[in-house]
Amino acid sequence: MDIKQLEIFVTACERGSFSQAASCMYMTQPNISKTIRALEHELGRPLLIRNAKGVQPTPYGKTVLEHAQTILKTAATISSLAVPDEQDSLNLSTYPSNMIARLLVDFYQTWGSAIHIEHHEGTVEEITDHVHQGISEIGIVYVARKQVATFQHILSHKKLEFVPLCEKSICVYVGPNHPLYHADSVNFSDLPNLKFMRGVRDFFSMEHHLETVSMGAIDPHVMKHVIYSNSDHAVTNFLLHTDVCNLGLNFMYKPYEQYDIKPLAVNGCEPFLQIGYVRTPERSLSPQARWLVDRFREML
Template identity: 70%
Template sequence: MDIKQLEFFVVACEKGSLSQAAACMYTSQPNVSKTIRMLEHELGRPLLVRSGKGVRPTAYGERVLEYANLILKTAATISGLTLPDAHNSLRLSTYPSNMISRLLVDFYKTWDTKFRIEYHEGSVEEITDHVHQGVSEIGIVYVALKQVQTFQHILSHKNLVFAPQDVKKICVYVGPNHPLYHMDSIDFEDLSNLKFVRGVRDFFSMEHHLERVSMGVIDNEKLNHVAYSNSDHLTIDLLLHSDVCSLGLDFMHEPYAQYTIKPLSINGCEPFLQLGYVFNPERTLSTQAKWIVEHFSKML
């Protein structure tokens, strides 16, 4: 038995649906189902009643749910007791981002060696876990507007808060060797004709929301993904030296632009991704964390 199994079980009970639990935990429904079944197998009794209408805890599951909530709250308290020294470090977790990296360079140039930089890149789950465990003081994420309320509810179990900053739309990033490099925009219908590189670390991705914002014009499964990787280096080199493109936030802070990579707006795509940061409200933000939040907001 582990914390992740209990988290999946608790969220499934709260949402009454394995698919909604998967969306909340930024994973797939089969993974949620498999994880809970492993817990049931270990305990030797079913925890959920499954039906076409969703799931609900069994009588035994109700008792387990009560103790699972206590365990998760206790685990959150214990995590808060093992914080690293925040006085001499900037501890930040974000999605892979060239602009955040450049922001950290500016932080170093501003504060020189007064603070040590601890920077982690990862998925939504990894970022929020880092903040929850005290590995990072703040975490920068993006969340679909329709999921913000649910996301904040899930964060409450980890004693975390999401502070929204701005809403952005998605775009297609292309390099100088791409045949559409001379264009400024593209239609949803044209996406299926392109070659994409896609990250593999996060179920909560641009592609995950594509079908909703395209009003059914694009089936994400029909996009031509020629490369799957969590390597920023591979993604950048593919964009710079091939006809492969990528989906991303339509957000380019010009002073931090380093490559001959340009965004193509997607015609008819409205802003729908809420960009912000996650933090623990019980911990006062350090001077260095406040600096990052302030300058991140200015970038937006």
């Protein structure tokens, strides 16, 4: 038995179905089911009643649920004690981003080498785990607007909060070798004909929620993803030297532009991605984290 098993079990009970739990835990439904069956096998008794409407705890499962919730709260408290030294460090986690990298350069030039910088890149799950574990003081993320409530529910288990800063729409990034380089925008109907490079595979990423934004104009499953990579360097080089394009936030901070890469607005796309940061609400932000958040807000 481990903390992850208990977290999955508690989430399944609270959400009432394996599919909802899978969405919350960034996992597949079969893996949720497999994990809970393994826990039931270890304990020797069934924890959940499964039916067509979903799942609910057995009488024994209700007892285990109460203890599991207590254990998770205690684990969250212990994790919150592992805070970085706020006096001489900036610890943050973000999505892969050239602009964040340049912002850290600004931070270094402003604060000097006396401040230790520790920066991690990853998915929403990895970013929030870093904040939860005390590895990072803040985590900068973007979340589809329709998923903010689910996201906040997940964070509540970890005693974290999401502070939104701005809403942005999506765009298509192209380089000089792309046939649409001289265009100003694209339609949703154009997207299935393009070759895309996709970054981090993340439940909260824009690709997972494109259908709700395009109002049925495009099924994201028919988009042609020819390359997958979590490397920002790979994305940049493919955009610069091939006819591959990339979905991204319609946000380019002019002073940080480094490459001949152009954003094309998607016609009819309203802002639907909330950009913000994750933090532990019980702690005030350190001066250096506050500087970074304020500077990032100005960029947005």
